[in-house]
Amino acid sequence: MKSHLLTYSDFTEEEIAQVLYHFEEKHFKKKDLVISAGQIDRYQYFISHGCVRGYIVDYNGKEHNIAFGFEEFWFGDMESFTNNTKAHYNYQALEDLTVLAISKTNWDKISSEIPAFVEYSRNLFRNAMIFQQNRIAKHLMQTAEQRYEQLITEHPYVLQRISLKNIASYLGVTPEFISILRKKAAQK
Amino acid sequence: MKSHLLTYSDFTEEEIAQVLYHFEEKHFKKKDLVISAGQIDRYQYFISHGCVRGYIVDYNGKEHNIAFGFEEFWFGDMESFTNNTKAHYNYQALEDLTVLAISKTNWDKISSEIPAFVEYSRNLFRNAMIFQQNRIAKHLMQTAEQRYEQLITEHPYVLQRISLKNIASYLGVTPEFISILRKKAAQK
DNA sequence: GTAATTTCTTGAACTACTTCAAGAATATTG
DNA sequence: CAATATTCTTGAAGTAGTTCAAGAAATTAC
Numbered sequence: 001m002k003s004h005l006l007t008y009s010d011f012t013e014e015e016i017a018q019v020l021y022h023f024e025e026k027h028f029k030k031k032d033l034v035i036s037a038g039q040i041d042r043y044q045y046f047i048s049h050g051c052v053r054g055y056i057v058d059y060n061g062k063e064h065n066i067a068f069g070f071e072e073f074w075f076g077d078m079e080s081f082t083n084n085t086k087a088h089y090n091y092q093a094l095e096d097l098t099v100l101a102i103s104k105t106n107w108d109k110i111s112s113e114i115p116a117f118v119e120y121s122r123n124l125f126r127n128a129m130i131f132q133q134n135r136i137a138k139h140l141m142q143t144a145e146q147r148y149e150q151l152i153t154e155h156p157y158v159l160q161r162i163s164l165k166n167i168a169s170y171l172g173v174t175p176e177f178i179s180i181l182r183k184k185a186a187q188k
Numbered sequence: 189m190k191s192h193l194l195t196y197s198d199f200t201e202e203e204i205a206q207v208l209y210h211f212e213e214k215h216f217k218k219k220d221l222v223i224s225a226g227q228i229d230r231y232q233y234f235i236s237h238g239c240v241r242g243y244i245v246d247y248n249g250k251e252h253n254i255a256f257g258f259e260e261f262w263f264g265d266m267e268s269f270t271n272n273t274k275a276h277y278n279y280q281a282l283e284d285l286t287v288l289a290i291s292k293t294n295w296d297k298i299s300s301e302i303p304a305f306v307e308y309s310r311n312l313f314r315n316a317m318i319f320q321q322n323r324i325a326k327h328l329m330q331t332a333e334q335r336y337e338q339l340i341t342e343h344p345y346v347l348q349r350i351s352l353k354n355i356a357s358y359l360g361v362t363p364e365f366i367s368i369l370r371k372k373a374a375q376k
Numbered sequence: 377g378t379a380a381t382t383t384c385t386t387g388a389a390c391t392a393c394t395t396c397a398a399g400a401a402t403a404t405t406g
Numbered sequence: 407c408a409a410t411a412t413t414c415t416t417g418a419a420g421t422a423g424t425t426c427a428a429g430a431a432a433t434t435a436c
Contacts, residue, residue, distance in 0.1 A: 056325045064328040066321060079318045088325070115303050118310055125313035130267045132320035133254060137244050137276070139327055140252040140360050144423070165383065172328045177423055179385050331392070353413065365393055367415050 001046055001100055004072055009120035019117060022106035028097040035077055035091040040084055043101040044076040050097035053166055054089050065169040068094075068162060074124065081107075094162065144173045148181055189234055189288055192260055197308035207305060210294035216285040223265055223279040228272055231289040232264040238285030239349055242277050243357070253358040256282075256350060262312065269295075282350065332361040336369050 005011055005019060023046070028034055034052060035041045047069055054067040054075060066089065069075040080087035081104060102110075110117045138147060148171055152159055158167065168175040193199055193207060211234070216222055222240060223229045235257055242255040242263060254277065257263040268275035269292060290298075298305045326335060336359055340347055346355065356363040 056329065058329040062329075064325065066325050066328065078314060079322075082314065082318075088322075111307075115306065118303065118306050119299075122306055122310035122313060125310060125317050126266060126270065129313050129317040129320060130270075132317060132324060134267075134276075136320060136324060136327070137252065137254050139324070140254065140357075141244065141246040141250075163383065169328075173422095174424060175384070176386085176425085180423090183385080333392085351413065361392095362394060363414070364395085364416085368393090371415080 001048075004046070005120060008123040009116045011114075011116045011120075015114050015116055018114065019110055022110055023100040023102050026099050026101045028093040028099070030093055030096050032093045032097070033090055034075075034093060034097070034099070035080075035087055035089065037087050037090045039087060041077040041080040041087045042104050044074060044078075044081060044107060045091075045099040045101050047071050047073050047075070048098040048100060050093060050095040050099075051161055052091050052093055052097065053162075053170075054091045055169070056089050063169060064172075065166055068158070068166075068170065070161075094166070139172065144171060144177060145181055147171050148173075148178060149185075189236075192234070193308055196311040197304045199302075199304045199308075203302050203304055206302065207298055210298055211288040211290050214287050214289045216281040216287070218281055218284050220281045220285070221278055222263075222281060222285070222287070223268075223275055223277065225275050225278045227275060229265040229268040229275045230292050232262060232266075232269060232295060233279075233287040233289050235259050235261050235263070236286040236288060238281060238283040238287075240279050240281055240285065241350075241354055241358075242279045244277050251357060252360075253354055256346070256354075256358065258349075282354070327360065332359055332365060333369055335359050336361075336366060337373075 001020065001023070002016055005016060011019070025048070026045075028050075034045065035054075037057065049071060051071075052069045052075055053065050054069070054077075055063045055065045057063055067075065069091075075091055077087035077089045077091070079085065084104075111121070138150070142150070148167075151167065151171065162170075164178055165175045168178045171178075189208065189211070190204055193204060199207070213236070214233075216238075222233065225245065237259060239259075240257045240263055241253050242257070242265075243251045243253045245251055255263065257279075263279055265275035265277045265279070267273065272292075299309070326338070330338070336355075339355070339359065350358075352366055353363045356366045359366075
């Protein structure tokens with residue numbers, strides 16, 4: 001966490017200690033829901049160990065993964081957290097999970113006390129925004145096959161930890177179709 | 189611009205004057221490229237009047253719209269602007285355009301001098317991130333028909349100012365298919 | 377360590393959306 | 407206001423990806 005803070009802004013040792021003081025460690029078991037759609041998300045989470053998926057449930061009850069999180073990633077339903085509204089997204093532990101959680105109260109407190117933390121979060125949000133925009137661009141430009149190819153070449157470790165079903169959902173296709181792509185790739 | 193600043197953070201009158209001082213007004217004609225992919229984007233733009241589209245060109249030379257901007261919107265290739273790297277996206281005026289432009293130098297200067305500006309930009313980035321995430325979720329959940337229906341009911345003014353072709357590209361479908369949807373809707 | 381559950385694969389029929397081509401309508405330019 | 411360019415529509419044929427169903431493989435749980 002400390003090194004993550006320093007990567008995105010300049011903190012004094014004192015400030016770092018002050019920031020870290022406002023986090024609490026939490027543990028979840030595999031399959032636990034950390035954040036539930038319909039409830040207010042009062043925390044942001046920094047992953048120390050384990051991984052999560054964020055997903056939304058549509059009118060037909062079908063789940064769609066919008067994000068994965070691994071070690072050193074933040075997750076949370078930012079809209080819910082910021083506006084105290086009901087979350088649209090669920091976040092579920094895909095492995096036993098250890099997180100550093102910060103409450104809205106503490107987040108706001110640190111934000112008002114430590115300018116470096118505002119800059120830190122600005123930089124995180126900016127990077128997230130760029131990432132999401134690039135993801136949309138890929139969806140518009142590429143076929144499902146190209147998106148799958150790119151995922152496994154750029155993030156091969158994802159395959160190790162995330163089931164095909166969840167990858168399919170993230171890419172916006174059915175697991176059956178990924179199976180077809182795999183077979184096709186194997187035949188080459 | 190002033191009211192926009194105050195909506196997203198607390199500025200003193202003095203700070204506002206200081207911020208505004210660092211912008212320059214620029215004008216573009218309809219169809220002009222404000223930002224070109226492959227070049228470094230050294231400005232961020234706040235739209236006073238007119239509208240723009242952001243798009244990316246794929247390997248086949250096909251254009252894909254990733255964003256529209258209207259009055260009181262910011263635009264720019266944030267990745268290029270931040271890292272001084274070549275822009276991936278083009279931004280083109282769809283109408284005669286008046287913008288307030290701020291250079292990277294001035295942006296960084298204001299950021300270091302005025303904490304309220306860091307908070308302002310943090311809030312903008314956060315909202316943009318939320319917007320993009322929701323857009324991805326819609327792409328995963330909805331058919332093109334549903335996305336089109338939602339666009340015209342939630343943002344009917346868009347239809348007034350943006351051509352069908354550009355809307356189609358934004359939604360990730362062909363203009364022909366939008367035509368089919370329109371016909372279908374008209375028959376009801 | 378075997379039963380139960382979940383994940384992955386395969387195939388056949390289907391559908392949302394694309395491509396190409398050509399004409400009609402609209403907007404832009406000199 | 408005529409000429410040109412661009413946008414929009416229509417239709418027919420094609421394709422990327424879906425759905426459903428059922429079996430095989432892998433994980434999880436007692």
